[in-house]
Amino acid sequence: MQRPGKMISEVLKHVGKTPATTNYPFEKAEMPEHFRGKLQFLPHRCKGCMLCTKDCPSEAIKIKKVGDKKFEAEIDLDRCIYCGQCVESCFIQALVMTTDFELAALNREDLKMTINEKNSPKPPAEEE
Amino acid sequence: MSKLTIPIGPQHPALKEPECFIITVDGERICEANMRLGYNHRGIEKRCEEITYIQSAYLIERVCGICSHSHSTAFIQAVEEIAGLEVPKRGLYIRTLFGELERIHSHLLWLGVAGHEIGFDTLLMYSWRDREIVMDILAMVSGNRVNYGMNSIGGVKRDISPEQADAILKAMDDLEERTKYYIELGLQETTLIKRLSGAGSISYEDATRLGAVGPTARASKVDQDVRRDDPYAAYAELEFNVITDDHNDVYGRTLVRLGELMESYKLVRQLIKNMPDGPIRKKGPRKIPAGEAISRYEAPRGEDVHYVKANGTDKAFRVKVRAPTLANLSAVSKMLEGDYLADVPIVIAAIDPCFSCTDRMAVRNIRGGATEMHNPGSLRNFSIDWYRRRGIDFTDLNKKLMKRLERV
Amino acid sequence: MAVQILEIIIFPGFLFLTVFAMIAEYLDRILYARFQNRKGPPWFQPFADFIKLVAKEDIVPECANPFVFKLMPILALASVITASFYIPMWDNKALFSFEGDIIVIVYLLTIPTISFFLGGWYSRSLYATIGAMRNLTQLFAYEVPLFLAILSPAILAHTWSLSEMTVFFNNHLWLLPFNIIGFAVALIALLGKLEKVPFDIPEAETEIVAGSFTEYSGRLLAFFRMAIDIEMVVGASLVAAVFLPFGLGLNPVLGFILYILKVVFVIFLLALLRSVFARLRIEQMMDFCWKYLAPAAFLQIVVCVILKGVLL
Structure with missing residues (x-):
């Protein structure tokens, strides 16, 4: 049986309801716990095996040796495709993904991150 | 009224991706529809x-x-x-x-x-x-x-x-x-x-x-x-x-x-x-x-x-x-x-x-009927030729671009 | 004389209508959004859109006829504003009225559609041409039912003047419910006039980009959009004056509030109707208008004629 205007009751029901959309930039959006967002490098853990550099599909990460057993990572956020392969390849969890997804920048230079021991947060007390 | 040929695409609000449908209409009825693909080959x-x-x-x-x-x-x-x-x-x-x-x-x-x-x-x-x-x-x-x-x-x-x-x-x-x-x-x-x-x-x-x-x-x-x-x-x-x-x-x-x-x-x-x-x-x-x-x-x-x-x-x-x-x-x-x-x-x-x-590489030569395959290099040459035959020449523009790039 | 010029330019004329039309557009958009469970635009969106468009460059296509191309938006705007002067809004009397002004109103409200057609036709773009043809085809479909629907209360009131018609219905309030078929027909035909879903065929964006307006930009497009907004308010006022004419001429303040409520009610119905249908094809629209809408309008006339014979 055909009924023109079938949606009228459904549509009227929604007038008083809270809208499904949000005022995004003013109301923060929450990402799920294991979201693959901005990459974080933990220099004190890195052993310099370079597996992440080798496996990265988009050549977004480079590891440089800056001292004795000290490494620095250069991450290109505009090249990164947030696939998580480097985190997967890293045996010692020197790379983690955060839930930070608001990565827009006005120029490309802002998207290049260099992370070494100096500018990364002090490691929490670890077992070693 | 006479027949009209309407291009739907490569840019058109109905289509979210680049492709071209060439549609011949008689009033509101379609007599013929042709399509062209290949606007977004990514290799x-x-x-x-x-x-x-x-x-x-x-x-x-x-x-x-x-x-x-x-x-x-x-x-x-x-x-x-x-x-x-x-x-x-x-x-x-x-x-x-x-x-x-x-x-x-x-x-x-x-x-x-x-x-x-x-x-x-x-x-x-x-x-x-x-x-x-x-x-x-x-x-x-x-x-x-x-x-x-x-x-x-x-x-x-x-x-x-x-x-x-x-x-x-x-x-x-x-x-x-x-x-x-x-x-x-x-x-x-x-x-x-x-x-x-x-x-x-x-x-x-x-x-x-x-x-x-x-x-x-x-x-x-x-x-x-x-x-x-x-x-x-x-x-x-x-x-x-x-x-x-x-x-x-x-x-x-x-x-x-x-x-x-x-x-x-x-x-x-x-x-x-x-x-x-x-x-x-x-x-x-x-x-x-x-x-x-x-x-x-x-x-x-x-x-x-x-x-x-x-x-x-x-x-x-x-x-x-x-x-x-x-x-x-x-x-x-x-x-x-x-x-x-x-x-x-x-x-x-x-x-x-x-x-x-869908855009993969298979260019069909309609006149000859043969199928040609291209790699990115030969495709580039093909496109330069194609445009040159139609009177559009990018050679000078290319040279200028190269010069500018060299200076940088 | 000076008072009249002030009335035409400021209140209830041009300026008032412009502001009210923008508020109406906002209402239409926010209601449409709420029906779809969305947040919808902020209150200043129509104003911001207008200011943005006015600030942009006007581009006239090379092959277009520049005179007609530039004239049409202004013509559309002028004709809808003129039409509003003949509609009694919160008083028994319109700004101007004479015996036969109903015909003038309907005629003036047709001009915008014709100007969309001419503007689209003379911009010589493929999409605009098709949109223009659809504009004209659609005009023939909804215009007759709309006219018939407005005509039948006039037969009942035995006058050709809208102002006198409202006076008549204020004295015979019990007659209003008999016009309900006409009200429905007029609402649906108004959807066609305003080119809203399910009758937005002339500017179906997924088919022909923006129809007649494809080549318009900047100030000219702003005028066109303003004309459509004002057309919505004027159309809603017309429907309110013909089919809901109660409470006019009591008290200016009360009448004004009542008038606003009536227009908002009509806009609410328009937004509701446009949110529950899919866009029809042009030939389906013709079919619908001639098979169902026009006979319904005729039925209304028959009802009115019988009523007039039996009761009055």
């Missing part, structure tokens, strides 16, 4: 020969924005077959689960797009709102809304916890209720039926002759589904119906997709219920032994075929992708003949096209 197949299998999996996933899991599964299945890898049961189940969740989100997306094409924006807003439920599920489990990155050679990367399984089951209940409403709407709303039925008609004979796949073919009573005919992953152990319809038109395709949504909910419930314990992956080798394999996968849009040839290194020798849209395209020009101009967007949208996924 993915060639690139796959230069990067390792691990990297290729991510690149192949990005062939299509919506059926990303389909493409990556089809590719990884082929690689696993060459390497002779046995994937753990739980891994296969999670892979299948993602395939079905992806089908749900793709079909809900299609429903909204179809609503928009016929000016029914309320349907678009409602179905996309409901699609968020499944998108949230996908993001929660895999860590991303579109490119899940779940597949790896030898299994899947992330496991599903019992809490997540509960959340999925709850979401399925919500979605099932909503889908029932959409089916009711599809069966009752007069304007919807008026706009969809009769548009883009294609008979059973034409659908089989032109090789249509997926819901497009199933709406013309072609009873084919790779999930049942050539089971992969965990489908052999699951029970589901293949939905077909005999309307032959866009309305039939809508009903098929809505019916498939209901089947998908059933499948997801079965998958969660019967999910075996155990490991989710086996460590895959970096180097794949020489060999070749073809893998078929029932993507939301139809049968997706991947061919991989390995030569014993960690890089593929050749990768070939046949996206489902390519198989459906020849059916589209048949569908458009004799239709109204107003039906063009919905008829094109009804195959759920994904033109950028």
Whole structure:
């Protein structure tokens, strides 16, 4: 049986309801716990095996040796495709993904991150 | 009045991707429809020969924005077959689960797009709102809304916890209720039926002759589904119906997709219920032994075929992708003949096209009739020649550009 | 004289209508959004859109006829504003009225559609040409039912002046419910006039980009959009004056509030109707208008004629 205007009751029901959309930039959006967002490098853990550099599909990460057993990572956020392969390849969890997804920048230079021991947060007390 | 030739595309609000339909109309009726593809060739197949299998999996996933899991599964299945890898049961189940969740989100997306094409924006807003439920599920489990990155050679990367399984089951209940409403709407709303039925008609004979796949073919009573005919992953152990319809038109395709949504909910419930314990992956080798394999996968849009040839290194020798849209395209020009101009967007949208996924390299020389293959270099020369023959010369411009680049 | 000029320019003329039309557009959009479970635009969106468009460059296509191309938006705007002067809004009397002004109103409300057609036709773009043809085809479909629907209360009131008609119905309030078929027909025909779903065929964005307006930009497009907004208010006022003429001429303040409520009610109905339908094809629209809408309007006339014979 055909009924023109079938949606009228459904549509009227929604007038008083809270809208499904949000005022995004003013109301923060929450990402799920294991979201693959901005990459974080933990220099004190890195052993310099370079597996992440080798496996990265988009050549977004480079590891440089800056001292004795000290490494620095250069991450290109505009090249990164947030696939998580480097985190997967890293045996010692020197790379983690955060839930930070608001990565827009006005120029490309802002998207290049260099992370070494100096500018990364002090490691929490670890077992070693 | 005389005949008019209207270009729909490469830039047109009805089409979300660059492709060109050249439509000749007599008043509001279409006499002839031609199409041109190849506006968005990205060279993915060639690139796959230069990067390792691990990297290729991510690149192949990005062939299509919506059926990303389909493409990556089809590719990884082929690689696993060459390497002779046995994937753990739980891994296969999670892979299948993602395939079905992806089908749900793709079909809900299609429903909204179809609503928009016929000016029914309320349907678009409602179905996309409901699609968020499944998108949230996908993001929660895999860590991303579109490119899940779940597949790896030898299994899947992330496991599903019992809490997540509960959340999925709850979401399925919500979605099932909503889908029932959409089916009711599809069966009752007069304007919807008026706009969809009769548009883009294609008979059973034409659908089989032109090789249509997926819901497009199933709406013309072609009873084919790779999930049942050539089971992969965990489908052999699951029970589901293949939905077909005999309307032959866009309305039939809508009903098929809505019916498939209901089947998908059933499948997801079965998958969660019967999910075996155990490991989710086996460590895959970096180097794949020489060999070749073809893998078929029932993507939301139809049968997706991947061919991989390995030569014993960690890089593929050749990768070939046949996206489902390519198989459906020849059916589209048949569908458009004799239709109204107003039906063009919905008829094109009804195959759920994904033109950028389709753009592979095969240039047909119409005059000679021969098929030529191009690599990026020869293609560039070809395009320079093509424009020069038409009086457009970029040589001077190129030189200027090179000079400027040198200075920098 | 000076008072009249002030009335035409400021209140209830041009300025008032412009502001009210923008508020009406906002209401239409927010209601449409709420029906779709969305947040919808902020209150200043129509004003911001207008200011943005006015600030942009006007582009006249090379092959277009610049005179007609530039004239049409202004013509559309002028004709809808003129039409509003003959509609009694919150008083029994319109700004101007004479015996036969109903015909003038309907005629003036047809001019915008004709100007969309001419503007589209003379911009010589493929999409605009098709849109223009659809404009004209659609005009023939909804105009007759709309006219018939407005005509029947006039037969009942035995006058050709809208102002006198409202006076008549204020004295015979019990007659209003008999016009309900006409009200429904007029509402649906108004959807066609305003080119809203399910009758937005001439500017179906997924088919022919923006129809007649494809080539328009900047100030000219702003005028066109303003004309459509004002047409919505004027159309709603017309429907309110013909079919809901109660409470006029009591008290200016009360009458004004009542008038606003009536227009908002009509806009609410228009937004509701446009949110529950899919866009029809042009031939389906013709079918619907001639098969169902025009006979319904005729039925209304028959009802009115019988009523007049039996009761009055």
